[in-house]
Amino acid sequence: MKFRLYIFFVLAVISNINAQDNAVTFEAVLTKKSLGINENLRVDFKMNKDGDNFTPPSFKGFTVVGGPNQSVSNMWVNGKRTFSKTYSYFLSPIKKGSLTIGQATIEIENNIYKTLPVKISVSESVTVSKDPNDPSYVVNENLHLVAEISNSSPYLNEGISIVYKLYYSPQINVTNVGEIETPEFENFWSQNIKIPRLQIERGSFKGDNYNFVTWKKTVLYPQKSGKLEILPLSLDVSVDVPTNRRDFFGNRIYNQVSKKVTAGKRSINVKALPINAPESFNGAVGKFEIKLNTNKTELNASESLQATVKISGNGNLKLFSPPSIQVPSSLEKYDPEYNEKVSTSLVGMKGFISNTYTLVPQFQGKYPINSVEFTFFNPQLNKYESINSDEIIINVLEGPMSLDESNTNIPNTETTKNILPSINQFKFIKTESDFVKINSKPFIYSISFYSILIFPILLILILLIFFKSKNISSSKLKESKSRRANKLAKKYLSDARKNLDNKDVFYIALEKALHNFLKSKFSIETFDYSKEKIYNLLLRKEIEKESLELFIKLIENCEFARFTPASNVAINNDYENAVQVITEIDKVI
Amino acid sequence: MKILIIYCCLFFSGFTFSQTENELNFKSGVELYNNGNYNEAINSFVKIINNGEHSGSLYFNLGNSYYKLNDTPNSIYYFEKALKLNPNDKDIINNLTYSQNMLIDKIELLPSNQLSDFLNSISMFFSVNQWLSVGIVLIYIFLILFILYYFKRDSNSKKKYFTFSSILFCISIVFILTGISKFENQKSNIEAIIFDKKIDFRTEPNYRSEIQFNLHEGTKVNIKEELDDWVLVELRNGASGWMESKSIKKID
Numbered sequence: 001m002k003f004r005l006y007i008f009f010v011l012a013v014i015s016n017i018n019a020q021d022n023a024v025t026f027e028a029v030l031t032k033k034s035l036g037i038n039e040n041l042r043v044d045f046k047m048n049k050d051g052d053n054f055t056p057p058s059f060k061g062f063t064v065v066g067g068p069n070q071s072v073s074n075m076w077v078n079g080k081r082t083f084s085k086t087y088s089y090f091l092s093p094i095k096k097g098s099l100t101i102g103q104a105t106i107e108i109e110n111n112i113y114k115t116l117p118v119k120i121s122v123s124e125s126v127t128v129s130k131d132p133n134d135p136s137y138v139v140n141e142n143l144h145l146v147a148e149i150s151n152s153s154p155y156l157n158e159g160i161s162i163v164y165k166l167y168y169s170p171q172i173n174v175t176n177v178g179e180i181e182t183p184e185f186e187n188f189w190s191q192n193i194k195i196p197r198l199q200i201e202r203g204s205f206k207g208d209n210y211n212f213v214t215w216k217k218t219v220l221y222p223q224k225s226g227k228l229e230i231l232p233l234s235l236d237v238s239v240d241v242p243t244n245r246r247d248f249f250g251n252r253i254y255n256q257v258s259k260k261v262t263a264g265k266r267s268i269n270v271k272a273l274p275i276n277a278p279e280s281f282n283g284a285v286g287k288f289e290i291k292l293n294t295n296k297t298e299l300n301a302s303e304s305l306q307a308t309v310k311i312s313g314n315g316n317l318k319l320f321s322p323p324s325i326q327v328p329s330s331l332e333k334y335d336p337e338y339n340e341k342v343s344t345s346l347v348g349m350k351g352f353i354s355n356t357y358t359l360v361p362q363f364q365g366k367y368p369i370n371s372v373e374f375t376f377f378n379p380q381l382n383k384y385e386s387i388n389s390d391e392i393i394i395n396v397l398e399g400p401m402s403l404d405e406s407n408t409n410i411p412n413t414e415t416t417k418n419i420l421p422s423i424n425q426f427k428f429i430k431t432e433s434d435f436v437k438i439n440s441k442p443f444i445y446s447i448s449f450y451s452i453l454i455f456p457i458l459l460i461l462i463l464l465i466f467f468k469s470k471n472i473s474s475s476k477l478k479e480s481k482s483r484r485a486n487k488l489a490k491k492y493l494s495d496a497r498k499n500l501d502n503k504d505v506f507y508i509a510l511e512k513a514l515h516n517f518l519k520s521k522f523s524i525e526t527f528d529y530s531k532e533k534i535y536n537l538l539l540r541k542e543i544e545k546e547s548l549e550l551f552i553k554l555i556e557n558c559e560f561a562r563f564t565p566a567s568n569v570a571i572n573n574d575y576e577n578a579v580q581v582i583t584e585i586d587k588v589i
Numbered sequence: 590m591k592i593l594i595i596y597c598c599l600f601f602s603g604f605t606f607s608q609t610e611n612e613l614n615f616k617s618g619v620e621l622y623n624n625g626n627y628n629e630a631i632n633s634f635v636k637i638i639n640n641g642e643h644s645g646s647l648y649f650n651l652g653n654s655y656y657k658l659n660d661t662p663n664s665i666y667y668f669e670k671a672l673k674l675n676p677n678d679k680d681i682i683n684n685l686t687y688s689q690n691m692l693i694d695k696i697e698l699l700p701s702n703q704l705s706d707f708l709n710s711i712s713m714f715f716s717v718n719q720w721l722s723v724g725i726v727l728i729y730i731f732l733i734l735f736i737l738y739y740f741k742r743d744s745n746s747k748k749k750y751f752t753f754s755s756i757l758f759c760i761s762i763v764f765i766l767t768g769i770s771k772f773e774n775q776k777s778n779i780e781a782i783i784f785d786k787k788i789d790f791r792t793e794p795n796y797r798s799e800i801q802f803n804l805h806e807g808t809k810v811n812i813k814e815e816l817d818d819w820v821l822v823e824l825r826n827g828a829s830g831w832m833e834s835k836s837i838k839k840i841d
Contacts, residue, residue: 329695
């Protein structure tokens with residue numbers, strides 16, 4: 001019992017000692033703090049107690065070449081136990097300058113421990129020692145990455161190719177290749193050509209026999225003129241390097257080395273295209289052909305046809321669009337459908353691009369599709385070349401002739417189609433013609449024009465003037481005639497006038513004068529003087545009613561006066577009336 | 590007197606000779622056209638023009654021949670010329686529509702007011718000479734009626750003749766004025782056809798100025814002004830610009 005108690009005590013002391021020894025360390029250990037950019041670095045994260053949930057830092061600025069490798073050591077020295085667990089990483093710096101390896105964390109006994117961040121300065125690449133036994137030297141001498149550029153001074157938009165080849169001497173074996181840095185081809189249109197399987201070929205490099213692998217093929221089309229840079233491609237290559245040692249069976253022992261190889265920066269001098277570009281140039285560089293075709297050339301209105309513009313050849317086919325076609329405005333044109341079949345190889349793009357337009361004619365007639373001009377720059381000949389497609393005529397056989405007729409004719413076409421095939425045909429030429437002299441002076445404003453116009457006016461004027469004078473003479477005639485009548489009346493009435501104061505004699509003379517007047521004018525015998533007879537006679541002679549009535553009245557007055565006394569006023573009045581009536585009647589007859 | 594008669598005979602015989610020659614050319618042109626030899630048909634039609642004579646039918650036939658050869662600007666040019674001589678020929682209008690369907694440019698007409706449209710359509714009814722000659726014939730009828738009016742003694746018939754003659758006078762004046770205004774209109778409105786495939790319209794009559802728009806062959810334009818080798822033209826939609834005069838051909 002006592003012994004048991006002793007053991008317990010000892011154990012307690014030991015554990016106590018252990019507890020006193022219990023300080024946890026977790027630190028980052030570097031192989032070197034300053035290195036060249038072509039060198040590698042090992043970081044060990046060491047802890048003296050086992051922990052869980054190790055998280056490494058992000059290693060920004062480095063690529064992890066190897067690791068993490070884990071190693072655990074447990075040692076007992078003089079009864080003292082030393083434990084250490086290590087996570088190691090092999091790092092390769094990406095850029096020059098001051099880099100920091102951040103904090104790694106680990107969880108030990110529910111506490112989280114962190115390492116301190118470590119600063120590393122990365123300098124220019126360090127010349128590697130020329131020790132032929134140093135594996136990295138051997139690798140350096142026998143492994144090369146080369147970028148081959150087909151043309152370092154192309155024209156703008158002229159295709160060039162860049163091929164990356166990894167050369168290695170037969171001494172060493174490449175076991176693994178990984179791309180660290182893929183160049184971005186800024187200001188280039190680029191297309192990778194897929195390499196289905198890496199193939200080892202034999203070639204020579206700087207006079208020595210080498211094996212090489214074509215790692216990457218890219219076709220580039222510069223999009224900017226001037227000096228353009230292609231950033232380098234970096235590969236991480238694992239190489240087996242033979243050492244001087246041999247294994248048990250006499251075979252060489254290989255040392256595995258990881259090596260970063262870079263194809264240096266390349267610059268390309270892109271020439272701008274000549275400035276005298278024709279108008280129809282749209283950026284095509286290469287050698288092309290143009291073809292314009294339609295799927296039919298004869299159709300009816302409101303049916304559709306397809307016209308295709310096809311550009312085929314070698315060049316930057318994907319970087320421009322085919323020229324558009326020009327059609328008459330009465331041909332409805334829809335947006336084109338783009339089609340391309342372009343294969344890219346090291347010599348550039350090859351194939352065709354095409355635009356297919358759907359056209360719908362509205363009216364009958366002929367529609368020319370003008371030939372399409374296409375201009376490209378031929379880098380071989382250093383000049384612009386313009387090519388033209390054929391012109392195509394589309395014949396629309398049936399349909400309305402113009403817009404206004406298309407509206408009215410549509411309902412009729414169905415019924416009248418068989419009887420009248422089409423009213424609006426292109427009319428045949430005229431078979432007869434009357435010719436006139438060209439440039440015959442216009443009739444208007446000519447002398448004959450004026451004279452023809454003036455002639456009637458003159459004629460009217462002459463007429464007016466001539467007949468005016470004739471009129472004047474005829475009116476004079478009238479005047480003299482009436483004067484004569486007046487005289488006549490006075491002669492007839494001269495007896496009556498003499499007896500103006502003697503009533504009885506005056507009326508007898510007046511009546512006699514009136515009768516005499518009638519007698520001489522109408523050759524009436526004196527015995528027949530009835531009023532009705534005189535009235536009818538004068539009426540027949542178309543004498544105005546007024547003077548006729550006055551005449552009858554005068555005769556009545558004469559008859560009346562023989563039996564009744566009358567005043568002198570009536571006598572004077574009757575005399576005046578008689579003169580007037582005789583003058584009037586004489587004028588008419 | 591004898592000499593005069595001989596001269597007259599010579600003159601008329603020469604006249605009739607050229608007449609028949611042109612008629613023969615026309616006949617052969619029609620035949621060639623009918624056989625499909627459009628180029629040769631054009632040649633024999635052009636011969637008539639070179640002889641100094643023309644007609645609406647001749648220009649119509651030329652337009653047809655060029656249409657058959659797919660020469661849009663020439664066919665439109667000759668159809669328009671034919672229309673100038675025979676403004677109401679249905680066949681010319683019909684075939685001109687066919688040619689115009691081949692045009693690339695589509696020019697929308699400006700909406701014009703109805704009154705001027707109406708007046709235009711009336712003046713389109715006859716050519717200038719037709720308007721004038723009808724007017725002159727009417728004036729002479731007026732003259733006869735006026736004389737009749739003047740010499741009639743009967744007051745009733747006098748009245749009738751007077752109203753008739755005055756109405757006729759007014760109508761004849763309207764006809765002659767329409768003819769004159771149409772002539773003036775034609776003189777100020779010089780039309781031309783574009784013969785270049787594509788032509789730029791500029792803001793000023795020089796190459797430095799900006800390009801406003803471009804037109805294609807066969808489009809009809811109105812010439813407003815001329816300056817050296819440049820003309821200011823107006824389109825039917827109201828747009829105008831300068832272009833080189835060598836690219837167009839006037840319809841006269």
